Amino acid sequence: MAxxxxxxxxxxxxxxxxxxxxxxxxxxxxxxxxxxxxxxEWTAGSPWKLVSSTGAVFDAGEIVAAEPPRRLVxxxxxxxxxxxxxxxxxxxxxxxxxxxTAVKLSITHTIEREPSTxxxxxxxGWPKILSNLKSLLExxxxxxxxxxxxxxx
Amino acid sequence: xVEPSEDTDLLFKALADPNRRKLLDLLHQHxxxxxxxxCEHMDMTRQGVTQHLDVLEAANLxxxxxxxxxxxxxxxxxxxxxxxxxxxxxxxxxRLKALTDMKRRLEKGNG
Numbered sequence: 001m002a003x004x005x006x007x008x009x010x011x012x013x014x015x016x017x018x019x020x021x022x023x024x025x026x027x028x029x030x031x032x033x034x035x036x037x038x039x040x041e042w043t044a045g046s047p048w049k050l051v052s053s054t055g056a057v058f059d060a061g062e063i064v065a066a067e068p069p070r071r072l073v074x075x076x077x078x079x080x081x082x083x084x085x086x087x088x089x090x091x092x093x094x095x096x097x098x099x100x101t102a103v104k105l106s107i108t109h110t111i112e113r114e115p116s117t118x119x120x121x122x123x124x125g126w127p128k129i130l131s132n133l134k135s136l137l138e139x140x141x142x143x144x145x146x147x148x149x150x151x152x153x
Numbered sequence: 154x155v156e157p158s159e160d161t162d163l164l165f166k167a168l169a170d171p172n173r174r175k176l177l178d179l180l181h182q183h184x185x186x187x188x189x190x191x192c193e194h195m196d197m198t199r200q201g202v203t204q205h206l207d208v209l210e211a212a213n214l215x216x217x218x219x220x221x222x223x224x225x226x227x228x229x230x231x232x233x234x235x236x237x238x239x240x241x242x243x244x245x246x247x248r249l250k251a252l253t254d255m256k257r258r259l260e261k262g263n264g
Contacts, residue, residue, distance in 0.1 A: 005185055007227035009216040011160075108218065127234035134235075143238040 002114035008107040008126045014137045016096045019103050020069035022137060023094060032132035034147045042066050048074050056080065061089060071095050076109075084118045087111060105130070160213075164232050167212035172197065173205045177214060180228035187223050 012019060022028050026037040035053035040046055044066050050059040058080050064073040072094040078084035090111035097104045107130070109122050125147070132142040167173055172195065179194055180186065188202065195202050206226060209215040216229040 005218075005227070007184075007216040007218055007229065008231055009213055009229045010231045011213060106216065123230070127230040130231050131234045131238055134231075143235075144242060 003110060003112055004114050004116040004119040005108060005110045006119055006123050006126070008109075008130055010105050010130045010134050011099065011102045012105060012134045012137050013102045016069035016098055016103050018137065019096055019105060020072075022133060023072065024068075032136045032142055033129055034132075034145075042068075042072075048076075050076075064091070069096055078118055078121075084121060087113060087116055087118050090116075090118055090122075105133075160232075163212040164214070164236070167208050167214055170205070170208075172201075173209055176202070176205055176209060177228055180215065180226060184227050185218075185225045187225060191226065 014022075022032075024038070024040075024042045026039065029037045030053070036050055036058065038048060038050050040048040040063055042063060044063055046063050048061050048063050049057050051057055059076055059078050061075040061077050064075050066072055074092045074094075075089045076092045077089040078087070088111070090109060093106075093108045093110075095104075095106045095108075097106070107126060109119060109126070111119055128144055128147055132144055135141065135143045175195065176191060179191055188199065188206070191206070192199050192202050206215060210217060213232050214229055216227045218225050218227065
């Protein structure tokens, strides 16, 4: 079956518990996700949505699996742009694994179609979000406060 | 700034080799390839390719995922994003501001 997959990995000097909390706490999330945050109960079967700072729902779906502080699987469908919404749901898997004094965070984002505009879109976003998250947890501040600094200047 | 220098060293050592950059280019063209698929494009032994992939994986430039009996290799853009943020992103705003200021000055001169 045709499938598009992207994999993102970062090593963050923190604990799996702190990283899990960073990935699921709405207020903390806003600091590294460019003002966006997720809303969910973070238990299997509960609804999930990604909300912008102005309250617009960009993506929505449900929690497929939640095993704190190790594994989180989200069924993820874009809502805002029709061409992305019609691609249907994608699956985002986050895995946390303690490696020495750090945690290996692997994010696998997959959709059952090829090519996929959604996967291309998240490919621009995830590296920025993850390196912001790494900086925030390791140094207490983010590097990028704006996702598109060139356009914003 | 907390400088995890060993990570940065691994990253630049990994990028310093033309064969390893070629492997990254191959994954950039098409992600999620097996060792066998990558070997078809490389003029070296399977062992050689494996060693280069190990260096890239240690530097976190390549991520691997097991699917059944296959091991798929993915280009991981996160460390490159960190290089971009550290040395490039902060220079963009002042430079673009300078260009905008120049444009404004020149246009004022014409009008």
